[in-house]
Amino acid sequence: MKEKQLVLLGLALVILVSFLDSFAGVMSGYEEAVQIRDEAGNLVRVGEDGSLPLQAVQKGELTGSLAAGQVLKVSLPMGEIDLSGVKEGEEGEEGEQGEQGVGAADAAQLQYEVRVYGRNKEVAQEYAGRVKVSLRPLSGTPGASGVAGTAGEAGGGLELVVDEPPRPAELKVKVVVRGTLPAAARVDLENGYGLVRVTDLSGPSTVRNGYGPTELGRLAGDWSVEADYSALLVDGIAGDLEMRGDYSEANISHVGGDLTIRSDYKDIRVADVRGDLDVKGDYGSLQFEDVAGSVTLDVGYKDVRGDGIGGDVRASSSYGDLRLAGLRRNVEIEAEFAKVDLGFAAPPDHRFHLRSRYGSIADDLSVTEERSAGSFEKLREGVAGRGQYRVSVETDYGDIHVWEAAARNR
Amino acid sequence: MKAFWRLYRKDLQALQFTMLLFSVITVAWDVFLFTRVGKWQEGLPFGLSFIPLAFLPLWVVWDAIQSYRSEWNSGSIYLMLSLPTSGWKLALSKLAAVWTSFTLLSLLSLSGAWFIAMRETGLAHEIMNVLQQVPRGFLLSWAFRLGLAYWLSGLATALVVQAAYVTSRLVSRGQFFVLLGAFWASAYGLLRLGGLGHYLFGWVPDLEFTALEVGPEHVRVAETFLVVDSGILLGWALGLGLLYILTARLLQQVVEV
Numbered sequence: 001m002k003e004k005q006l007v008l009l010g011l012a013l014v015i016l017v018s019f020l021d022s023f024a025g026v027m028s029g030y031e032e033a034v035q036i037r038d039e040a041g042n043l044v045r046v047g048e049d050g051s052l053p054l055q056a057v058q059k060g061e062l063t064g065s066l067a068a069g070q071v072l073k074v075s076l077p078m079g080e081i082d083l084s085g086v087k088e089g090e091e092g093e094e095g096e097q098g099e100q101g102v103g104a105a106d107a108a109q110l111q112y113e114v115r116v117y118g119r120n121k122e123v124a125q126e127y128a129g130r131v132k133v134s135l136r137p138l139s140g141t142p143g144a145s146g147v148a149g150t151a152g153e154a155g156g157g158l159e160l161v162v163d164e165p166p167r168p169a170e171l172k173v174k175v176v177v178r179g180t181l182p183a184a185a186r187v188d189l190e191n192g193y194g195l196v197r198v199t200d201l202s203g204p205s206t207v208r209n210g211y212g213p214t215e216l217g218r219l220a221g222d223w224s225v226e227a228d229y230s231a232l233l234v235d236g237i238a239g240d241l242e243m244r245g246d247y248s249e250a251n252i253s254h255v256g257g258d259l260t261i262r263s264d265y266k267d268i269r270v271a272d273v274r275g276d277l278d279v280k281g282d283y284g285s286l287q288f289e290d291v292a293g294s295v296t297l298d299v300g301y302k303d304v305r306g307d308g309i310g311g312d313v314r315a316s317s318s319y320g321d322l323r324l325a326g327l328r329r330n331v332e333i334e335a336e337f338a339k340v341d342l343g344f345a346a347p348p349d350h351r352f353h354l355r356s357r358y359g360s361i362a363d364d365l366s367v368t369e370e371r372s373a374g375s376f377e378k379l380r381e382g383v384a385g386r387g388q389y390r391v392s393v394e395t396d397y398g399d400i401h402v403w404e405a406a407a408r409n410r
Numbered sequence: 411m412k413a414f415w416r417l418y419r420k421d422l423q424a425l426q427f428t429m430l431l432f433s434v435i436t437v438a439w440d441v442f443l444f445t446r447v448g449k450w451q452e453g454l455p456f457g458l459s460f461i462p463l464a465f466l467p468l469w470v471v472w473d474a475i476q477s478y479r480s481e482w483n484s485g486s487i488y489l490m491l492s493l494p495t496s497g498w499k500l501a502l503s504k505l506a507a508v509w510t511s512f513t514l515l516s517l518l519s520l521s522g523a524w525f526i527a528m529r530e531t532g533l534a535h536e537i538m539n540v541l542q543q544v545p546r547g548f549l550l551s552w553a554f555r556l557g558l559a560y561w562l563s564g565l566a567t568a569l570v571v572q573a574a575y576v577t578s579r580l581v582s583r584g585q586f587f588v589l590l591g592a593f594w595a596s597a598y599g600l601l602r603l604g605g606l607g608h609y610l611f612g613w614v615p616d617l618e619f620t621a622l623e624v625g626p627e628h629v630r631v632a633e634t635f636l637v638v639d640s641g642i643l644l645g646w647a648l649g650l651g652l653l654y655i656l657t658a659r660l661l662q663q664v665v666e667v
Contacts, residue, residue: 003663003664004580004664007577007580007656007660007664008580008581008588011577011588011591011592011595012591014595014598014599015591015594015595015598017598018594018595018598021598021602027605028605029604029605029606029607029608029609029641029642029645030604030605030608030639030642032608032639033608033638033639033642034636034637034638034639035636035637036621036635036636036637037618037635037637264451282451
């Protein structure tokens with residue numbers, strides 16, 4: 001047989017074998033292709049989810065006193081924080097025996113767990129035993145004993161301190177903090193990685209979470225939340241809420257004051273804001289309903305749908321479409337490529353100025369007339385009712401559509 | 411060796427047009443991204459500047475095929491095969507030319523990404539912040555290893571594609587299907603030889619790389635090691651060597667024009 005035919009026959013055989021072989025462990029030899037080993041050469045076994053196994057847990061309880069308005073500060077590189085407020089007179093744990101000056105009303109009662117993950121149980125247990133968790137007065141807090149001032153004294157508070165010795169590289173540590181605080185206490189929480197949950201506490205307070213779910217509910221006062229790569233859930237803040245975070249989905253409802261959002265890349269849903277709504281961010285989407293105050297939007301690539309706006313609207317958008325319904329007062333919108341869809345609560349009482357350079361204008365209210373404008377520009381102006389409020393919409397390439405919105409059942 | 415260098419220069423010249431084309435596209439793309447710094451989302455121009463680098467392996471496939479196809483199309487294959495030059499020189503000169511082109515274009519793409527990164531001052535500041543936490547020796551060795559892995563992957567791609575193309579030239583009809591079949595068979599062969607290498611070369615010390623931990627707290631060099639089975643790598647090297655020998659043999663003895 002000629003060499004050429006031999007080569008082609010060999011090729012055909014290899015292809016045939018490859019198809020048959022796919023049932024017979026074709027990845028044999030690759031089981032240990034890449035491994036993780038420690039300095040001693042021991043294999044580091046990882047769990048199915050890629051994490052190290054839990055090897056040791058140190059548990060404990062801490063109590064302290066927090067007067068109304070005082071702050072509990074917790075800062076964890078990785079862990080869980082779950083705190084709730086207890087109102088005076090509500091069922092709660094009694095003040096501990098022998099602690100002078102600490103009544104149930106002021107009591108901060110925390111349970112903590114130091115969880116150590118690693119491949120070597122002895123090393124993990126030895127390390128867990130050397131981690132110290134304590135409550136210390138915040139600087140500026142009266143009293144060196146660690147007992148905070150009497151109830152009613154503002155300023156100062158407590159700080160949860162985690163003293164870790166130098167950590168071997170093969171260990172990971174997660175600190176879980178749960179507990180109850182006086183409902184009038186405030187918090188300053190920071191978590192690098194993990195869950196943060198806060199309910200029934202007061203502001204002004206701050207929550208920062210680098211990566212993980214963040215849940216806030218039934219909170220008094222003003223709150224500030226920074227959450228990246230987090231799923232944020234807020235249900236009930238009596239005062240103002242400021243939210244900053246990228247790559248975080250957010251579901252925010254029942255804000256008694258103003259709501260300010262600075263967020264990119266994820267979807268945001270807002271419902272029931274008694275104050276003003278101010279959103280700045282790109283990408284993702286924004287849906288909101290029932291905002292009693294004014295709405296300010298600076299959204300480059302974010303699609304926006306809103307309904308039920310009690311105050312003025314000011315918005316600018318590049319590519320994100322705007323669909324707003326239930327408009328009652330002044331509206332000022334600048335858009336480049338975005339479609340602008342505005343539904344006005346009946347009966348409209350507005351002066352309209354609608355201009356689009358290359359897009360179309362549709363007026364279902366039939367209150368505007370076409371005016372002369374530059375080439376390719378379209379301009380429609382008109383008055384509905386007494387023209388008490390002003391509507392100004394300008395787009396480059398986006399279409400404009402105005403219509404009368406049906407009344408919503410609130 | 412004189413013959414080899416002459417062939418190498420000739421093959422490199424034959425790739426001039428594709429090199430120039432890719433360079434122009436890359437430079438135009440990078441200039442465009444340069445003008446977008448400050449106007450687009452921070453980090454986006456820098457991220458997009460790596461598109462040419464990601465596209466380069468496909469370009470290597472094209473170059474590797476063209477390095478032989480152009481000989482057949484232009485008729486110079488007759489001269490090439492009639493020369494008193496061994497097949498291994500012919501195969502090596504074409505492989506070296508494609509690899510050189512790949513190297514130069516990779517450097518061009520990386521340079522563009524570098525300039526854009528430096529222009530994005532905020533991003534550059536963040537990157538420097540992270541890099542400053544990493545020991546310089548660790549940084550250099552990882553950069554070298556990653557660069558070497560990418561560079562060798564270009565060589566492997568060129569070798570496999572050239573072997574497949576030369577094999578397809580054994581037939582006068584259905585060359586495309588033979589090309590695909592040869593490519594498939596090469597990939598399968600390399601996969602199997604890698605696995606066999608794990609057993610055959612188990613006595614060879616494995617490659618160890620110090621691991622880097624990037625956590626919420628900080629960046630640190632961990633005291634754990636990423637261990638890569640050197641037997642598998644040697645198995646692949648053996649397979650690529652065999653493919654090269656096959657290509658040379660086919661050119662010297664088997665391919666008819």
